[in-house]
Amino acid sequence: MDKYDVNSLQNIEVEDEGVEYVMIQTGNELYGIDIAYVDNIVRYQKITRIPKAQRFFKGVINLRGEIISVMSFRLKLGLSEIKETKSTRIIIVKPEAETQVGIVVDEIKEVINLKANDIDKGESSDSSDAKNSYVDGIGKYGDKLISLINIKNLIVERGTSNS
């Protein structure tokens, strides 16, 4: 019985079921966040400013009694901030165990599945440095190109240096 299970698991890996990404639209560009990191997606809500926080952190929100810090995806990528709209969402991600952070994004399109051969890991030289370190690769989905975000780089490693 056990043996059978192990084999079936191996089969899954071999067949490559792909990875699911939450597809985000920011301006004209599409970005993907590995769904494994996504804990929750909530509507935009009132954000309480934290004085002297890093520039790209908008503040904190109250998510069912927990206080969660929220950053702006736009500010983090060096884009200008826009006013929130009906489609603005906060994606709650867990970059590491026991930690949570919210990312304000303009719009969430859909959840897509990308297989390994849909992803181009190569460096694209035309994008700016700041952006580049958060991007793991480019996913091809139909005729769309999606920058796949490395959540840990986005939040953890560059988390404090850009303030």
Added chain:
Amino acid sequence: MDVSQYLEMFIDESKEHIQTLSDELMVLEKEPDNIDTINEIFRAAHSLKGMAGTMGYKRMQKLTHDMENVFQEIRSNNMKVIPELVDVLFEALDAISNYLDNIIESADEGTDDNQNILDALAKIVDEGKDKETPEEETETKESDENNDEVIKEEAIKEKEDIDNSDDTVPYKNIIFSDFEKKSFGELLDDGMHIYGITVFLDQNCILKSARSFLVFKVLEEHGEVLKSVPSVQDIEDERFEFDFSVVYLSAEKAEVIKKAIENVSEVDKVLFGNLEDIFAEGAQEKKKDDEKEKKIEEKEEKEEKSIEESDDTKIKTANVGGGQALVKEKPKEKKQSKPNVGRTVRVDIEKLDDLMNLVSELIIAKNGLVSINAEQNSEGLSNNMFNEQIEYLESVTTNLHESVMKVRMVPIETIFNRFPRMVRDLSKKLDKKIEFHVTGEETELDRTVIDEIGDPLQHLIRNAADHGLESKEKRIAAGKDETGNIYLDAYQVGNNIVIEVRDDGAGMDIEKIKNKGIEKGIITPDIAEYMSDDEAIELLFTPSFSTSDTITDISGRGVGLDVVKTKIEELGGSIECHSVMNEGSSFIIKLPLTLAIIQTLMVDLGDEKYAIPLGNIQTIEDIPLQDIRTVQGKEVINLRGKVIPLIRLDAVLDVKSNGFEPESLTVVIVEKGDKVVGLVVDRLVGQQESVIKPVGDYISGSRAIGGATILGNGDIALILEVNALF
């Protein structure tokens, strides 16, 4: 058997015993003849030995066993407590603590045998015994003479027994009275058998009495237990090591019964023999008994040298006198009175945290109801019933919160009681006579604070001993008693706990501090000139400021008072220092009673809400604009003769001003130690119980923000860390 689930219990209890040992050794040093103390140490060492043995920590067991031995000798007046012994015992205690530390780290005791301590203990025992009891040797000789006979006796016995694989067969040592022999003998009719059985339980067995009970149950299914050693009562009370023996009457064959017993789990070994011949031979019985008693003596000799725990039972087994069915307890246990323990439950701190979180949620929910009620009242929809119920709910949640907080409270004793030992060591090391005075050990603090406050206090006490107190010569020259005093006091003031570390030493040399400050470039000579003494002392808390001329291994490692200060501020507390030349110095630590929920004053700043902890607030003032003065470019107010600097909170916290300048300012006067500042706020909202929550991951904000709290309407208010504003 897996004992890992008992590890936590073992660690907790070991800590307690180590603490007892430490305390009692301190007493013993002063009163070497105090028999209560000696007994207490003996008991603690004995318990530690037993626990270490159960958990399989052989080195720890060996060391505690040797300690126990020493006190066995002292108790039986074979030797006296000498100062060297106390020193070695302290070393041994440290070694045991090290074992325990290793166990906490890795569940393994480590590899240090501490042979030097074992040797030192053995040496002291030998020397001590030589002096006190020269007759000891002759005793040993006597029993040596008996050895031959005993061996012969055993050899004969073994032939007769079914199971003769082991040369120590405890059931053979059971001694019967004439009456027992006669009455048991009568039972032998009708094809009944009398067996001698010794059951060895697994060394790792935790519930020994329960296992024994199962064995007895099995036995009673097949026959009748005529006699048991130790007595059934003792077995029930777990007053035995890992084996017990019974005399058993049954019609069944030996193998059947043996198998049945071996089927009981955690039974390690069963020794089985037929005792019928004992009851058959009546004539030689008396002689045999005598021989057995000699054998017993010999056994006891052996036991003193062996560390095998299970052997202890054999003493008990052997001690059964000719005509008595009663088991003589070992003397050490005879005096063991039941310790006076309150009815307590050990609870994982995480469970308490969960409970605390739930209470916090409840308070947030209650705050929500209160704010809805307030809105309705303002709209003229007042509802008396609703009001009443809300007030009731408020009082219940407040009490509930208090109770949960109380559960988390631990007497500060748990931290304080490690210091007497430390001061003793320091006193020896520094060659200073130090008297250590502690008061207020019973003062209670939140568990999380207790865990953190130990190191800072240790640092301060070390400082007091090393830098604070002068050398004996200097003290005498200054006309003081050569014995220096260090005081450690804890007491409650309002919502705070105050801990004071004082010494009656030289006090701080203000000039020296100032010079050092100039030297380190922290202040300029001009500033130094105008600095008050208190301001100069404040310099001590700046990073890497050490005034001691020489760096000793006791203090002055460069990590200094600034670390102490940081730690205490992390705990939401404050520290200040006072010093008088030639009279001594004192450090005063103020800590909040509770951490998770505090009473706050809600204030508005622009469109934002902030909570100021009530504990920091002195008064609230309304100050007309024209009363604000400027001194050196800073705004101050003159409040009842005291000049108080103003802090514009909206500027500090980058709050967007609503551009409206009122005629008067609302100023919240807050204090930190002796210092007072006025915080300018836009509007007061009211008092509220606030549940402090962390501000979220990855975000780093102003130091003036100590946390956040959720308001009744779901909004977030930030809690001001007032101490960071000074």
